[in-house]
Amino acid sequence: MLDELAAAIARHNDDLWSESAVPHLTLVTIDEPIGPTELMYEPMICFIAGGAKRTVTGDRSRVAGSGEMMLSSLHVPVTTVFERTPYRAAVLRLDGRTLAGLLLELEEAAPAAPASTASTAGPGGQVTAPMTPELVDAVTRWVRLLDTPDDIRPLAARIESEILYRLLGSSLGPTLRRLALTGSAAARVSAATGWICAHYAEPLTVESIAAAAHMSAATLYRHFKAATGLSPLRFQKDLRLREARRLLVTGDTTAALVAETVGYASATQFSREYRRRYGLPPAQDAARLRGRLASALPA
Known part of the structure; x- marks a missing residue:
């Protein structure tokens, strides 16, 4: 079957x-x-x-x-x-x-x-x-x-x-x-992850995310970490860096513009966190990925 x-x-x-x-x-x-x-x-x-x-x-x-x-x-x-x-x-x-x-x-x-x-x-x-x-x-x-x-x-x-x-x-x-069940912890954490996805480029706090999910900050943090393996703010950072990488690879843009687009106030902080995550500065990583993608195309 x-x-x-x-x-x-x-x-x-x-x-x-x-x-x-x-x-x-x-x-x-x-x-x-x-x-x-x-x-x-x-x-x-x-x-x-x-x-x-x-x-x-x-x-x-x-x-x-x-x-x-x-x-x-x-x-x-x-x-x-x-x-x-x-x-x-x-x-x-x-x-x-x-x-x-x-x-x-x-x-x-x-x-x-x-x-x-x-x-x-x-x-x-x-x-x-x-x-x-x-x-x-x-x-x-x-x-x-x-x-x-x-x-x-x-x-x-x-x-x-x-x-x-x-x-x-x-x-x-x-x-x-x-x-x-809309009132369950699982449903509220699901609502919180969806809300972060919609607002990831904005300045967020655990308190603002908890309010959107109708939970206390401490309760949200505990259930969120248990469900995702990430804290709410690390979850947001992960979304920002993934979207930044996509924009760098697919768009004609600069690291500074991408940093601003995904919500970073400091291009230096963005580059530091990007390198910590992906092993290379943003421009070098994007060039490497574009080269890898180009080499995979049929002749």
């Missing part, structure tokens, strides 16, 4: 990552090993049909491989290493309203999580667990809607609801329920 899912993913994805015509579905196909890749995760579930990846957040890491699913409950910056290729995955981007609506519909009828599929928390609010045959079947049918585009509108939402229903009955269920 995993082979069928992997084939369906590869059949409809011509790039490393691509959105699909099916709402909330992203496809990932990586045929050859690539270097560590900086990504921004959002609340999502990754169903891995082939290969394996390691995700690193702060000083924590987690590996998920073929036949497993990984739930990311937060907006969080990660460094991903694809440890086994070819890698094939279907990604469900979680929609809070859809999940909450299904929970209301089910009330207490969703099955309890099987004891044999226990999961453990990981970095960045991540949880991994094995996929059941029923779940693999549902995800495969979801991806195969791309074979028959006329079926997407009438069937996609129904199959997505089936997938969520089966997830609620798995060991991921408790985490999904906590995420859907």
